[in-house]
Amino acid sequence: MTNDTRKPVLDDHVAVRRKLIPPFLHKLGGKFSQYSxxxxxxxxxxxxxxxxxxxxxxxxxxxxxxxxxxxxxxxxxxxxxxxxxxxxxxxxxxxxxxxxxxxxxxxxxxxxxxxxxxxxxxxxxxxxxxxxxxxxxxxxxxxxxxxxxxxxxxxxxxxxxxxxxxxxxxxxxxxxxxxxxxxxxxxxxxxxxxxxxxxxxxxxxxxxxxxxxxxxxxxxxxxxxxxxxxxxxxxxxxxxxxGFGPCLISDTLQDETTDSADALKLFIFDYRNAVRADLRARLAAWPLDLNEIEVFEVVTALLCRQATLTMEIASSPGTWTPHLAPIFLRAIADVFINLAWILKDPRPRARMYVEDGQGAIKLQIAHQKRAIEAATDANEADQLRSMIELWGGWLSAQRIEALVEVNLGSWSGLNTRKMADEAGFLDFYNYVYQPFSSAVHSNWAHVSMFNTVHCQNPAHRWHRAAAIAPAPIDPSWLYLASKYLSKTLAHFDDVYGLDLPHAAFDLVASQLAETVEETES
Known part of the structure; x- marks a missing residue:
């Protein structure tokens, strides 16, 4: 057994509650504002x-x-x-x-x-x-x-x-x-x-x-x-x-095309394009304000994250099962609660969100530098150096690394339940976020239901044995993902006074209605 007596990473930083404060910032007594x-x-x-x-x-x-x-x-x-x-x-x-x-x-x-x-x-x-x-x-x-x-x-x-x-x-x-x-x-x-x-x-x-x-x-x-x-x-x-000119960015929201005749593939392509259309409508209706740039970046990024998760679920029918879908849905619920809380006071909360992410990368880089010291494999060390260079460039393009604080706790300073409550969505936390957390954390409620079966021998105390429960593909999981995406877009619309369509949710709802009618007939 080895005894690692090395100093912890960022050992020159001062621990204040759940944060690691750079020494220069600590000397200023917390009176320094981050800048770009x-x-x-x-x-x-x-x-x-x-x-x-x-x-x-x-x-x-x-x-x-x-x-x-x-x-x-x-x-x-x-x-x-x-x-x-x-x-x-x-x-x-x-x-x-x-x-x-x-x-x-x-x-x-x-x-x-x-x-x-x-x-x-x-x-x-x-x-x-x-x-x-x-x-x-x-x-x-x-x-x-x-x-x-x-x-x-x-x-x-x-x-x-x-x-x-x-x-x-x-x-x-x-x-x-x-x-x-x-x-x-x-x-x-x-x-x-x-x-x-x-x-x-x-x-x-x-x-x-x-x-x-x-x-x-x-x-x-x-x-x-x-x-x-x-x-x-x-x-x-x-x-x-x-007003100097239009944004010059790669268009990642272009519609896809397909020559497939498969009904399911056609539906998935139509659905993904409908999600893109919903996003494009909101981005077009929300003008860029360079004095609120962090709000714009964070809010639009979270909207796109929500859309991405939903599109990926749609593209992978194999995930439409209770084994995998709850994991995606919990991530979608997380995005919604974060976004809803940020939108209650966008400017300072968007900045908190950004600075927490920067601190997380600073800590990651510090751990990767420590890993290089212990690396015995040259290829592994080279991979670590590449990651440090990649993330170091990302960080330095936004902040001076030496002035970035590292937050070891919740980025908002609140737990998720409290954030949902303050944002006015405690029911969503109780009925969506919390239940789907069982699958994310693989707790007993989820594991016992989907990864065990009872032994049928009456002499064996009705014990549970290892199992992988059969789980047929169920499009209702995609319906839930679409519902929560629509909820996210609707809340954004409410905050900014927009009245825009929800093409993706309408498509899924109508498709499921047709499927039910065909089944009943």
Whole structure:
């Protein structure tokens, strides 16, 4: 017997109730809000990216410093925030804006105006619009969507260079203070960052600048160490950008086609297409709001999850038995209760749902890294590395992994019964979720009924023996799955005031009615 004395994974995290809190977050006493580089920081850092894209890194740095100094001097307040994030410029009064313009050299003023031109074409009243407007060239307008796409990746050259310039602005305005023994190292980082990502030194320097991004571009209340909520500019940015063009995504809701003449196969294809039609109707009726992006993502993903489970049941008649169908139905019930609870207060609850999933993947990655340490098989180790790379990329595209909390309990902080009760669906929990849990957990109620038979020898105390109960295929299981899908869609419709058809449920109901009539006749 081996004695594993290794430290637990994420041992540097602090356990608080049922959560593992990263050390940096714990030091802030829970006053740190999770943030997204793409959704919250990009609108605040984009002005620097536009400068770099138009002028090059060195010239952009000089023009940004000139603008920052001019605005800081015009504000003339010791406690004013650094002029790093874009929305801070919108806080200047009219007289301060005029003073800022007067302090700028003509070369910097012209360069900044020209750099902001493609943004001004989309959002005329952006925070630097007071500097004056010039028309963007066709090349600039064509380049703007590409720059925005590049900027979404916080590891991109544009994002890293913008963060480095932002850090320099904070130093220049004396809002970032560096200990004396760290100054030389910081100077070295600034010297090599222009080469990013070509050299190892520049890649190491980038990490330091990226770590400062939330302080630079979200703002921080020094007295409370509390990150500010999104500025009005961030909401305005996404409202305008949403109309920049249609969504560019792969269409996964296209109808299927078949040349089969088999009645059952035709029914399944018709049913799957009806589910897709129900989904398409709701997505078309619920416009995308980029300021409620997590709500949109979570709600539509759960609707699609529900549809997927139901379609998979329909595609596999072999699952229409009491051995397997309750497992699917319990999963469907789970989705419904989660969605119903989220829709009671969508914005914070959708975020909780997302952050719980991110924490789960962080913990999974930590366990996979531990497994590599113990792996003796090279192929197994390679598979683990591939999984770490896959899930690590998924996580880092959304959050900085070092700032992600791990929730070891329920994602909502409530048990499922309480969630159902708060959402107004306690009966659904009692009559659907709970009974089907027997099959999921293989408890005695389910196992005794479907995996045992009584011995018929009267001398054997009526004991049970192992068995696999025969279970004929029964389409009523598909009817239940369709009913719960319809219930999910109907609740979504009620919350958002929609009146849309339920083609999939109608199809199953009519098909079963025809089958019953044929049987009776």
């Amino acid at each position: 580089w793409t959704r919250q920081l990009v609108p605040e850092a984009l002005w620097i990216g536009l400068l770099i894209d138009n002028c090059g890194y060195k010239s952009a740095r000089d023009h940004a410093q000139a603008l920052g100094k001019a605005a800081f001097s015009a504000r003339n307040k010791f406690d004013c925030p650094p002029f790093v994030k874009f929305s801070t410029f919108a806080e200047l009064s009219d007289s301060q804006k005029q003073a800022t313009i007067s302090s700028l050299k003509q070369a910097s003023l012209a360069a900044i105006r020209h750099s902001m031109a493609p943004l001004a074409a989309v959002i005329p009243d952006h925070p630097l619009a007071f500097l004056g407007k010039v028309d963007a060239s066709p090349e600039q307008n064509a380049r703007f969507p590409e720059l925005l796409r590049e900027f979404y990746d916080r590891n991109s050259r544009a994002a890293v260079h913008s963060t480095a310039i932002g850090y320099g602005l904070g130093l220049d305005q004396e809002k970032i203070h560096v200990a004396a023994h760290l100054i030389e190292d910081l100077i070295a980082k600034f010297k090599v960052i222009e080469d990013y990502p070509e050299t190892e030194e520049s890649r190491r320097a980038a990490g330091a600048f990226r770590a400062a991004a939330p302080t630079l571009f979200m703002g921080v209340n020094v007295d409370e160490a509390q990150f500010e909520t999104d500025a009005p500019w961030v909401e305005s940015f996404w409202e305008h950008i949403a």
